[in-house]
Amino acid sequence: MLWQEKMHFFYNQFKERPKCKNCKSEDCHFMDSAHVYSKYCRTCCKENPWMNGNYSSSPEIEIKEYIVSLLPKNTIVEKKYIGGHELDIFIPSMNLAFEHNGLYYHDEYVRDHKYHFDKWKMCKEHGIKLMNIWGDDWYYKKKIVKSMIENKLKKCVNKIYARECTIKNVSSKDSRDFLDKNHIQGKIDSSIRLGLYFKNRLVSLMTFGKQRFGKDKDNVCELYRFCSEINMIVIGGASKLFSHFIKIYRPIKIESYANLDFSNGNVYEILGFKSTNNITINYWWWNNNKRNLEEYVKRENRGRYNKTNLIKEGFDYNMSENMIMYNRGYKKIYGVGVLKYVWINKKEG
Secondary structure, eight states: OOHHHHHHHHHHTOSSOOBOTTTSSSBOOEETTTTEEOSSOHHHHHHSTTTTTSOOOHHHHHHHHHHHHHSOGGGOEEEEEETTEEEEEEEGGGTEEEEEEOSTTSSTTTSOTTHHHHHHHHHHHTTOEEEEEEHHHHHHOHHHHHHHHHHHTTOOOOEEEGGGSEEEEOOHHHHHHHHHHHOTTOOOOOSEEEEEEETTEEEEEEEEEEOSSSSOTTTOEEEEEEEEOTTOEEETHHHHHHHHHHHHHOOSEEEEEEETTTOOSHHHHHHTOEEEEEEEOOEEEEOGGGGGTOSSOOOEEGGGGSHHHHHHTTOOTTSOHHHHHHHTTOEEEEOSOEEEEEEEOTTTO
């Protein structure tokens, strides 16, 4: 047994090698390059039409199979290489790529802090839109991720027009519930919550609040979240909600942040925002030692563990955030980054 496989055994507390899900008799093939077990044994990997000798991970295979259910298989390329970077799934006709990022082999001990940013940048230079699918999102938010994939592939069949909807204020509880079910980043406390209702059903939501970052918090508001119900497109929904917000609240300046793991900023451009070209590489904390407590360990928001909050929990004031978190067994996982967008109200300014 190779040392990589021994480490995998140790961290996952395996007692024996998993069995092939196809033949159910042979041991699964251990992929040296990815440091994980494939879904099949070596023989079945070669026979499986999705593997082609590349030995993809189980979630990656599931994602591919889902994309194939939406597109003809001959329109999809696997393991595309762009400037030395490997892409899991590439659709040439749409210049669109998908990456599955398992947490265990994408933390800072395995991947450089610019690894995902450099891959995204290389794709952008070649005109390719890249969507990163994180392992915990695929495990816990699969319905939302599938809906996002449908939208990227332009395969969403449920469409309604914003002109058929009415705008209402949304309660805090309904807003949080809606975001948890339909937004990949989940709920957030917002002071202003505007919704589009179609036949008394909330189908689209946009929330605002005070600026969370920067020094002009009293003079700048922030667009926190926008999403529609999964598996549905509300045509003109973002524009209708945003225009209503401008008309009622008459803001001078609005900021927002596009998560480049899955967003290309199109919605912001439609609404009249301008990119600042200011990309900040984002990160999360995760602790694989929590595996005993959950089926799949989740990334945790870094804001929860900033130094102020850690001090409130009783940790040493003289220690940095990194020192405290590393001592607790946490590691960082870096994303592509967030891109800042700004909207200026020329009529009010």
